[in-house]
Amino acid sequence: MRWDYYNPHDAREAAEHADQLRRIDDWWSAFSSKANDLNELFGNRMQWGLPGWMRQHLGPIDANLMWEFGAALKGSGHRLVITPETRNDLRPMLTTLLERAPTLPGWEFYPYRPPENLVMAEQMVKARSHGDLSGTMVTVRIGQHNRIDLCFYSPSTTAVDDKQASGNAFVVTETLLGERILDQWIGKIDVAPLAKPSAIARLFSHASKPDPKMIPLDRLKPTVDALIAAITDQLPDQPLYALECVPTDATGKGEIGVLFKLNNPPQAGDYPHYCDMRVASAANQALWLAQHAPSPFYSIRYSRHGETFCYLKIDGSKRPEAEADNFPDRAGIEQALDDVLIPAKAGCVVSGGTGWQYSYIDLALANVDTAIPLITSRLRAGNIHHRSWLLFFDAPLSEEWIGIYDDTPAPPRPLASHTPS
Secondary structure, eight states: OOOOOOTSSHHHHHHHHHHHHHHHHHHHHHHHHHHHHHHHTTTOOOOOOOHHHHHHHTTTTTTTOEEEEOOOOSSEEEEEEEEEOOOGGGGHHHHHHHOOOOOOOEEEEEEOOOOOOOOHHHHHIIIOOOOOOTOEEEEEEOGGOEEEEEEEEEEEEOOTTOOHHHHHHHHHHHHHHHHHHHHHEEEEEEEOOOOOOOOGGGGGGGGGGTTTEEEEEGGGGHHHHHHHHHHHHTOSSSSSSSSSSSSSSSSOOOOEEEEEBBBOOOOOOOSEEEEEHHHHEEHHHHHHHTTTSSSBBBGTOSSEEEEEEEEEEEOOOOOOGGOOSSSSSSSHHHHHHHHHHHTTEEEEEEEEESSSSSSEEEEEEEEEHHHHHHHHHHHHHHOSSSSEEEEOOBBBGGGEEEEESSOOOOOSSSSOOOBOO
């Protein structure tokens, strides 16, 4: 269910949206009436069934919403974290949920689990994965698609596929870094045995020192923060629409683009997402690969100016001559879009592709709300196919879409992808 860009003129969508807002407001009404009892519960002055109460009142909004109480972060009192965990497509709705939260003295509300200290991480690992962090070290490096890869080394880890160690690693990563950084920036989380020095090696002080690439767990958060800052500092210093050409790398220098040929996508009756794409061209190879990788994409890893990376999906099915669009080809559509987006400082075209049935145009939008009417108006004026949509690469926006026309049907689902060669 799309949330941010639902069609208020569609009776079904409008009713679903209104029903969800009612459930959200019912939840906050119930929470407000129970706030004093929650204070009594957390002060050990009252006993009552909190989990059952949360299921009864928060559950009707969506069963995938998880919750966690803790100490307030900005002052005295309590915090409540409400998170969809891996269901990132629920985050637009969650944003609205938290925006409608009442102002209650001593209460703070958050959409992500915050970072905690090492003592809390040790407690969480013991409670959630029944593990132990004794002697654990970690390496941190920049991996694929501007993500940060971690590898945890422990004397109790038996092999790289040790399930207990992997469980420990995930919990300590989420606890020390916080859920937001975990979702948006962390790539691989590997584990490996930490070799114990032999008796002979211990005779030599230099032989007993740990690998210099390894750091203790209390250095994980500042190290990851530093790498995020380093990645961000290497991104273009202007929005892409302001550059003369789309940069091919982090230096911001534009060069000749790259042509991609996809691995024989099978022909079908219809194609979800961009799974019929056969060829594509892009100026920025790294950006295109990240957008079309199976791992979750976040625009924040490729822009420091708040740009949102999205794409147009245009049905290329043959139509009667009287209904044909007024663009000579995909390049003509791209130029028409740049002509309206760039002067408005709303965004620009960054790449494009062609599939068995659809054409694709990738965009970097500096202001989505400004760009949408410019895009839809220009494409309507060009009589583009009614089955044309603006969709998003970012994981939290994976279920959002905008039809180019008011009566454009929903795009084909579910999400699917294939591998570029």
